[in-house]
Amino acid sequence: MxxxxxxxxxxxxxxxxxxxxxxxxxxxxxxxxxxxxxxxxxxxxxxxxxxxxxxxxxxxxxxxxxxxxxxxxxxxxxxxxxxxxxxxxxxxxxxxxxxxxxxxxxxxxxxxxxxxxxxxxxxxxxxxxxxxxxxxxxxxxxxxxxxxxxxxxxxxxxxxxxxxxxxxxxxxxxxEMAGIIGLQNALNKTWLDLIAAADTSGFPLIAIEYTTEGGFNPIADDANIEGDDELHISPARIIQVDNARVHRLEAANLQPMIETKEAFVQAIAGVSRIPVYYLQPVGGAEVPSGEALKQLESGLxxxxxxxxxxxxxxxxxxxxxxxxxxxxxxxxxxxxxxxxxxxxxxxANVRNELQQAQVAEAYKRLGVPDDVVWTTLGFTPTDIAGFKGQARREEAVTVAAIAGELRRAGLAAQRPADSTPPVQQNGGTQ
Structure with missing residues (x-):
C-alpha cells in the first residue's frame, strides 16, 4: 500500500x-x-x-x-x-x-x-x-x-x-494453500521417485549372465581380496568371462515420470490460478512479454x-x-x-513504461492535476511530496527575484525627475 x-x-x-x-x-x-x-x-x-x-x-x-x-x-x-x-x-x-x-x-x-x-x-x-x-x-x-x-x-x-x-x-x-497442499505433497513425492529412479536406473549398466555354474566367489572380507575376485570395468577395457554372457542394460526412460511431475505443476497452477511460468523455469521463446504477459496475468x-x-x-x-x-x-x-x-x-497491473509515459503525457495536455499524472507514472506519495517541495522552493526563489526587481523599480520611480545618478570619474564622484 x-x-x-x-x-x-x-x-x-x-x-x-x-x-x-x-x-x-x-x-x-x-x-x-x-x-x-x-x-x-x-x-x-x-x-x-x-x-x-x-x-x-x-x-x-x-x-x-x-x-x-x-x-x-x-x-x-x-x-x-x-x-x-x-x-x-x-x-x-x-x-x-x-x-x-x-x-x-x-x-x-x-x-x-x-x-x-x-x-x-x-x-x-x-x-x-x-x-x-x-x-x-x-x-x-x-x-x-x-x-x-x-x-x-x-x-x-x-x-x-x-x-x-x-x-x-x-x-x-x-x-491460498489449503487447496493445493495435497497436490504439492504429490508433487514432492513425484520428485523423490524421479530422483530415486534416476539413481537406480537412470544410467546404463553392464550385466553378466552366467549360463553354467561359475562366477565370482563370495568375498567374505574386503581386506583379503584375491585378484580373480575383482572385476574392473573402465572405458576401453576388455571383459573376459567364462561360461557367461555380457550384455548392456540401457537406462530407463524417465520421461513418463517427468511428464507426471509437470502434470502436477499444471494442476497446482490451475487450482491456485497462478500462471504456470511462476512455478517452473522458462526460457527463450517461452518467456511471455508485452500483451501476452498482460493477458496471462489478468486473472492474477x-x-x-x-x-x-x-x-x-x-x-x-x-x-x-x-x-x-x-x-x-x-x-x-x-x-x-x-x-x-x-x-x-x-x-497491480503489469506496467508498460512507454505506454504509461504516453498516458501521463496525454493527461498533462488535458490539464489533469500533477498528482494524478505522477501517480500514473508510479511515483509514491513520498516522491510526490518531494516534487511538490522542490516546486515550492523554486517558486519561492522566483517570487523573491521578482519582488527584488519590483523593489528596485519602485526605488527608481521615487527619485526626483531632475536628479541624475552620480558619475564615477577618476576614482571619485562629481
Missing part, C-alpha cells in the same frame, strides 16, 4: 502544518504513523500471513513514548484456549463483532517461574479485561503494571466507546485487486480506530467530520 486519502484529500507533504486543509493534514498524519510503526515493511508479513493462514490481525493501542498509535501484528487464529486471536461475531449479524479475545503465554527469562503462564485479554468496544490462569486452571482477573483499574476503561473524553482495537485482515476464500491481477479492496477496508478501520485513540490520548489532531478514509494502492 502506498498511502491514504481522507475525504478525497491525499497526503500533501511530510509536514502536517503545510497541508492546506484538515483532511489533507490527517492524511499526512496517517502516513507519519505508518512510517513511525515501520509498517511499510511489516505489511508484507501481514499479507503473507493472511494468504497462508486465511487471516491475520493488527491490534491498535497507544504508544506513550512515541506519542502516536501503535500497530502490532498478530498471525495466529486461536482455538478455544490456544494462543492467538479470536473474534466473536453476532450470531444474527456476522458483520458485527461483539468482542475479541487474545490468548497468549507469558515469557520472562529472568523469572522462569513466571514463564509459560497463560493469559487472556478480552477487547470490548468500551473496556479491556485482562485475565491470568490460576494454578487450578481457573481464570483470575489481572492488572499489568501501570493499569489504573480493572477493567480498563476504553472510552473517549465524552465517554463514547473507542471501539474494538483488533482489526482482522481476512483473505477472501481462506488460505484480478485476485490482487480483490484483496486490495478487502485489505484496504481493514486498513481504513485500523486508521479510524487509531484516529479515535490519538484524539483521546494525544493532542492537536485536526477535526474531520464525517471521516472517510481510503487506502491508496500501487497499480
Amino acid at each position: 502506498s498511502g491514504f486519502t481522507v475525504n478525497g484529500a491525499g497526503i500533501d507533504d511530510a509536514d502536517i502544518e503545510d497541508a492546506p486543509e484538515p483532511a489533507a493534514q490527517l492524511a499526512a498524519l496517517f502516513w507519519r504513523w505508518w512510517a513511525g510503526n515501520k509498517i511499510d515493511s511489516q505489511q508484507i508479513t501481514l499479507y503473507r500471513r493472511a494468504l497462508r493462514d486465511g487471516k491475520s490481525y493488527i491490534i491498535v493501542d497507544w504508544d506513550e513514548k512515541k506519542g502516536m498509535p501503535r500497530f502490532t501484528l498478530h498471525s495466529l487464529d486461536a482455538g478455544d484456549v490456544e494462543p492467538g486471536i479470536m473474534l466473536h461475531h453476532d450470531p444474527e449479524d456476522h458483520n458485527r463483532i461483539l468482542y475479541a479475545t487474545r490468548y497468549f503465554y507469558t515469557f520472562d527469562p529472568l523469572n522462569p517461574g513466571r514463564t509459560g503462564v497463560q493469559r487472556k485479554t478480552i477487547y470490548l468496544p468500551g473496556e479491556i479485561r485482562k485475565y491470568i490462569q490460576g494454578k487450578a486452571g481457573q481464570w483470575e482477573t489481572y492488572m499489568d503494571s501501570g493499569d489504573l483499574s480493572w477493567p480498563l476503561s476504553w472510552v473517549d473524553a465524552q465517554g463514547a466507546p473507542l471501539g474494538i482495537p483488533v482489526i482482522e485482515f481476512e483473505n477472501p476464500g481462506g488460505s 491481477v484480478k485476485r490482487v485487486q480483490e484483496r486490495q479492496l478487502v485489505f484496504g477496508q481493514a486498513w481504513a478501520d485500523a486508521m479510524e480506530i487509531a484516529y479515535n485513540i490519538a484524539k483521546t490520548f494525544g493532542a492537536g489532531l485536526p477535526e474531520v467530520d464525517p471521516l472517510n478514509i481510503q487506502a491508496q494502492w500501487t497499480d
Whole structure:
C-alpha cells in the first residue's frame, strides 16, 4: 500500500502544518504513523500471513513514548484456549463483532517461574479485561503494571466507546494453500521417485549372465581380496568371462515420470490460478512479454485487486480506530467530520513504461492535476511530496527575484525627475 486519502484529500507533504486543509493534514498524519510503526515493511508479513493462514490481525493501542498509535501484528487464529486471536461475531449479524479475545503465554527469562503462564485479554468496544490462569486452571482477573483499574476503561473524553482495537485482515476464500497442499505433497513425492529412479536406473549398466555354474566367489572380507575376485570395468577395457554372457542394460526412460511431475505443476497452477511460468523455469521463446504477459496475468491481477479492496477496508478501520485513540490520548489532531478514509494502492497491473509515459503525457495536455499524472507514472506519495517541495522552493526563489526587481523599480520611480545618478570619474564622484 502506498498511502491514504481522507475525504478525497491525499497526503500533501511530510509536514502536517503545510497541508492546506484538515483532511489533507490527517492524511499526512496517517502516513507519519505508518512510517513511525515501520509498517511499510511489516505489511508484507501481514499479507503473507493472511494468504497462508486465511487471516491475520493488527491490534491498535497507544504508544506513550512515541506519542502516536501503535500497530502490532498478530498471525495466529486461536482455538478455544490456544494462543492467538479470536473474534466473536453476532450470531444474527456476522458483520458485527461483539468482542475479541487474545490468548497468549507469558515469557520472562529472568523469572522462569513466571514463564509459560497463560493469559487472556478480552477487547470490548468500551473496556479491556485482562485475565491470568490460576494454578487450578481457573481464570483470575489481572492488572499489568501501570493499569489504573480493572477493567480498563476504553472510552473517549465524552465517554463514547473507542471501539474494538483488533482489526482482522481476512483473505477472501481462506488460505491460498489449503487447496493445493495435497497436490504439492504429490508433487514432492513425484520428485523423490524421479530422483530415486534416476539413481537406480537412470544410467546404463553392464550385466553378466552366467549360463553354467561359475562366477565370482563370495568375498567374505574386503581386506583379503584375491585378484580373480575383482572385476574392473573402465572405458576401453576388455571383459573376459567364462561360461557367461555380457550384455548392456540401457537406462530407463524417465520421461513418463517427468511428464507426471509437470502434470502436477499444471494442476497446482490451475487450482491456485497462478500462471504456470511462476512455478517452473522458462526460457527463450517461452518467456511471455508485452500483451501476452498482460493477458496471462489478468486473472492474477484480478485476485490482487480483490484483496486490495478487502485489505484496504481493514486498513481504513485500523486508521479510524487509531484516529479515535490519538484524539483521546494525544493532542492537536485536526477535526474531520464525517471521516472517510481510503487506502491508496500501487497499480497491480503489469506496467508498460512507454505506454504509461504516453498516458501521463496525454493527461498533462488535458490539464489533469500533477498528482494524478505522477501517480500514473508510479511515483509514491513520498516522491510526490518531494516534487511538490522542490516546486515550492523554486517558486519561492522566483517570487523573491521578482519582488527584488519590483523593489528596485519602485526605488527608481521615487527619485526626483531632475536628479541624475552620480558619475564615477577618476576614482571619485562629481
